[in-house]
Amino acid sequence: MFWGSRKTINMNYFPDEVLEHVFDFIRSHKDRNSVSLVCKSWYKIEKYSRQKVFLGNCYSIGPERLIARFPGLKSLTLKGKPHFADFNLVPDDWGGFLYPWIKAMAKSRIGLEELKLKRMVVSDKSLELLSKSFPNFKSLVLVSCEGFTTDGLAAIASNCRFLKELDLQENEVEDHRGHWLSCFPESCTSLASLNFACLKGEINLASLERLVARSPNLKSLRLNRAVPFDTLQRLLIRAPQLVDLGTGSYVHDPSSEAYNKFKAAIQSCKSIRSLSGFLEVAPCCMSAIYPICENLTFLNLSYAAGLQSNELTKLIQHCKRLQRLWILDCIGDKGLGVVASTCNELQELRVFPSDPFDAGNAAVTEEGLVLVSEGCPKLNSLLYFCQQMTNAALITVAKNCTNFIRFRLCILNPIKPDPVTNQPLDEGFGAIVRSCKGLKRLSLSGLLTDQVFYYIGMYAKKLEMLSVAFAGESDKGMLYVLNGCKKLRKLEIRDCPFGDAALLEGMGKYETMRSLWMSTCEVTLGACKMLAKKMPNLNVEIINETEQTDSNLDDSQKVDKMYLYRTLVGHREDAPEFVWLL
Amino acid sequence: METERELNLEATELRLGLPGTSDESAKNTTHRSNKRALPEQPVSANMATTSKNCDQETAPHTKAQVVGWPPIRSYRKNSLQPKKSEAEMSGIYVKVSMDGAPYLRKIDLKVFKGYPELIKALEDMFKFKAGEYSEREGYNGSEFVPTYEDKDGDWMLVGDVPWEMFTGCCKKLRIMKGSDARGLGCVV
Numbered sequence: 010m011f012w013g014s015r016k017t018i019n020m021n022y023f024p025d026e027v028l029e030h031v032f033d034f035i036r037s038h039k040d041r042n043s044v045s046l047v048c049k050s051w052y053k054i055e056k057y058s059r060q061k062v063f064l065g066n067c068y069s070i071g072p073e074r075l076i077a078r079f080p081g082l083k084s085l086t087l088k089g090k091p092h093f094a095d096f097n098l099v100p101d102d103w104g105g106f107l108y109p110w111i112k113a114m115a116k117s118r119i120g121l122e123e124l125k126l127k128r129m130v131v132s133d134k135s136l137e138l139l140s141k142s143f144p145n146f147k148s149l150v151l152v153s154c155e156g157f158t159t160d161g162l163a164a165i166a167s168n169c170r171f172l173k174e175l176d177l178q179e180n181e182v183e184d185h186r187g188h189w190l191s192c193f194p195e196s197c198t199s200l201a202s203l204n205f206a207c208l209k210g211e212i213n214l215a216s217l218e219r220l221v222a223r224s225p226n227l228k229s230l231r232l233n234r235a236v237p238f239d240t241l242q243r244l245l246i247r248a249p250q251l252v253d254l255g256t257g258s259y260v261h262d263p264s265s266e267a268y269n270k271f272k273a274a275i276q277s278c279k280s281i282r283s284l285s286g287f288l289e290v291a292p293c294c295m296s297a298i299y300p301i302c303e304n305l306t307f308l309n310l311s312y313a314a315g316l317q318s319n320e321l322t323k324l325i326q327h328c329k330r331l332q333r334l335w336i337l338d339c340i341g342d343k344g345l346g347v348v349a350s351t352c353n354e355l356q357e358l359r360v361f362p363s364d365p366f367d368a369g370n371a372a373v374t375e376e377g378l379v380l381v382s383e384g385c386p387k388l389n390s391l392l393y394f395c396q397q398m399t400n401a402a403l404i405t406v407a408k409n410c411t412n413f414i415r416f417r418l419c420i421l422n423p424i425k426p427d428p429v430t431n432q433p434l435d436e437g438f439g440a441i442v443r444s445c446k447g448l449k450r451l452s453l454s455g456l457l458t459d460q461v462f463y464y465i466g467m468y469a470k471k472l473e474m475l476s477v478a479f480a481g482e483s484d485k486g487m488l489y490v491l492n493g494c495k496k497l498r499k500l501e502i503r504d505c506p507f508g509d510a511a512l513l514e515g516m517g518k519y520e521t522m523r524s525l526w527m528s529t530c531e532v533t534l535g536a537c538k539m540l541a542k543k544m545p546n547l548n549v550e551i552i553n554e555t556e557q558t559d560s561n562l563d564d565s566q567k568v569d570k571m572y573l574y575r576t577l578v579g580h581r582e583d584a585p586e587f588v589w590l591l
Numbered sequence: 592m593e594t595e596r597e598l599n600l601e602a603t604e605l606r607l608g609l610p611g612t613s614d615e616s617a618k619n620t621t622h623r624s625n626k627r628a629l630p631e632q633p634v635s636a637n638m639a640t641t642s643k644n645c646d647q648e649t650a651p652h653t654k655a656q657v658v659g660w661p662p663i664r665s666y667r668k669n670s671l672q673p674k675k676s677e678a679e680m681s682g683i684y685v686k687v688s689m690d691g692a693p694y695l696r697k698i699d700l701k702v703f704k705g706y707p708e709l710i711k712a713l714e715d716m717f718k719f720k721a722g723e724y725s726e727r728e729g730y731n732g733s734e735f736v737p738t739y740e741d742k743d744g745d746w747m748l749v750g751d752v753p754w755e756m757f758t759g760c761c762k763k764l765r766i767m768k769g770s771d772a773r774g775l776g777c778v779v
Binding site: 093095096097098153179180181207288311312314361362363364365394419421423452476478503 | 661
């Protein structure tokens with residue numbers, strides 16, 4: 010209605026409050042960004058009413074500028090290290106520190122209520138400052154972060170009086186044996202979501218039970234390994250309203266009293282839609298959860314290393330409404346067949362390797378994937394670690410499932426060709442990108458030539474993130490992608506024969522992207538320097554882990570790791586010695 | 592470690608080893624971390640200097656690990672790994688005695704994929720030849736016969752039952768001398 014340029018409507022006659030109210034309905038970041046570009050008054054109104062900000066790269070802008078731009082900030086999402094840091098390709102101390110952000114926001118009295126971080130270094134000091142600086146702080150979500158201990162958690166528990174959410178996902182947390190859980194005051198009754206599954210140490214079980222008992226809004230509870238079965242059972246009795254449950258240790262004697270009590274307790278948890286955990290599991294106890302399986306939409310058994318294929322399939326046969334399944338590859342191709350015939354509503358499947366380093370033993374192959382594609386036409390998100398893949402299988406999958414948004418395939422031997430034809434997997438992936446017009450994220454593996462990149466550049470028009478390893482033959486490959494994928498935001502490449510020509514020819518593209526990672530490719534220092542010189546809005550960083558200093562290296566030398574990203578604030582000041590800012 | 596002890600013994604010439612036992616065979620049977628280095632230390636395909644890599648050389652599988660492959664988060668890798676090492680450390684160790692030898696040895700059955708490997712290892716360890724196995728005649732052409740005590744306490748000929756079943760029920764191994772083994776079908 011308001012977008013028209015009809016001359017009879019003059020937007021300046023609308024008071025700001027009305028526009029603000031309208032803008033409230035615009036939630037997406039992209040749309041709000043567009044709104045702010047319309048005219049000066051819209052920019053101003055949008056600026057002051059913006060509450061949620063997402064920064065995919067914490068170094069693209071500094072805290073002070075962010076605060077100046079959006080003084081009404083209430084909810085901030087920050088991502089730090091590049092994605093390949095997840096796989097040990099980025100040394101510790103590379104960067105991504107939270108503290109400067111907290112310090113700046115505290116100083117400017119930002120009314121921060123929510124903070125979501127991914128791959129950031131979070132110190133106890135920053136958690137303490139956070140807990141004391143923002144009286145309305147409600148939600149802390151940390152994913153793949155590090156640098157903090159349970160002392161930091163104790164500060165959050167003690168000081169955040171209105172805390173609703175504390176969600177710790179896959180972080181490396183040093184356990185100081187403090188009773189952080191006991192630090193939640195008796196007056197704290199606002200918790201809706203508590204996830205401490207990644208903590209390795211003991212916790213005070215009595216405090217946990219009391220906390221759950223006084224949290225009527227608790228909908229999501231994910232326990233760590235130290236929470237035993239009988240505590241789990243008592244917690245379920247106190248919180249039958251749970252929607253999302255992560256068990257801790259799930260080991261018990263099926264003939265025991267505690268087990269019988271558990272069976273009774275879980276039956277009354279009619280709202281559970283999401284189930285995870287089973288960090289330690291006794292297979293014989295799984296039947297106790299069958300009664301709630303028909304309501305489940307998300308099941309995560311990817312840490313349940315103790316379950317074999319037959320136990321897994323028996324369980325899954327009860328889960329007819331499943332939309333998301335995370336599982337280990339010990340389910341096998343046959344087990345995936347059971348998934349295919351049972352879970353017709355499935356949208357997301359992740360199959361993780363139970364034995365990551367023994368490629369000969371991965372239990373799933375292309376057969377399992379084909380079966381799933383036949384039974385689950387709604388599949389739109391895939392992460393699949395497998396022993397092998399064929400072009401024929403990928404072509405079949407592409408025909409059966411055209412809705413893929415995320416397609417990540419990892420063949421454990423990274424340069425394995427199609428075992429039937431001995432050909433590269435170019436045609437298979439080509440079929441995927443041709444068929445799935447909405448594809449946003451793609452990860453490749455297997456033997457691949459420049460041809461697969463030709464297909465990607467030609468067909469993957471909505472692609473935003475591409476991960477490439479051990480693929481391609483020449484610079485042409487990389488150029489196909491840079492020239493063809495108009496929506497590309499993140500490109501990460503390792504161990505590919507792409508060099509200076511590709512890097513430099515794609516120069517114009519990088520400012521439209523968030524970041525580019527290239528490691529163990531053919532890129533030289535000279536080319537990186539040239540790129541940095543020509544593109545002042547890019548930070549070009551070299552990670553150099555050898556003993557050499559700048560002066561020793563000449564420009565023709567190949568660079569081991571290069572990470573470049575667009576930024577408004579130039580070189581960062583917290584780079585360690587081994588990171589060269591060109 | 593046992594190897595070091597043996598080296599020292601050798602240096603002082605207090606050899607308690609069985610006739611013909613050398614350091615080599617001892618090393619093969621005592622170092623049992625048979626899987627490659629865990630990825631806490633990223634191991635590049637070209638590095639071969641740490642002691643863990645020495646184990647790689649004696650292990651049945653030597654796979655060069657590529658840093659950061661497969662692409663799994665460290666957190667997840669570390670969660671699965673402990674399970675693995677527990678399983679490995681709890682190998683199936685059984686005592687092995689040989690008639691006439693002054694003391695027993697121990698081997699981990701988990702290391703072997705099947706009977707041929709096991710027999711070869713026993714032959715190396717005790718310096719004997721088991722001869723050829725056949726279902727009908729047992730071990731043909733040998734003075735020594737490998738036998739084992741099963742769960743029921745019976746002494747059985749090694750090789751009759753499927754390997755998996757064997758590793759599950761074998762409690763002890765005994766290399767019997769030909770004459771004693773006559774009843775087990777050995778043709779001397």
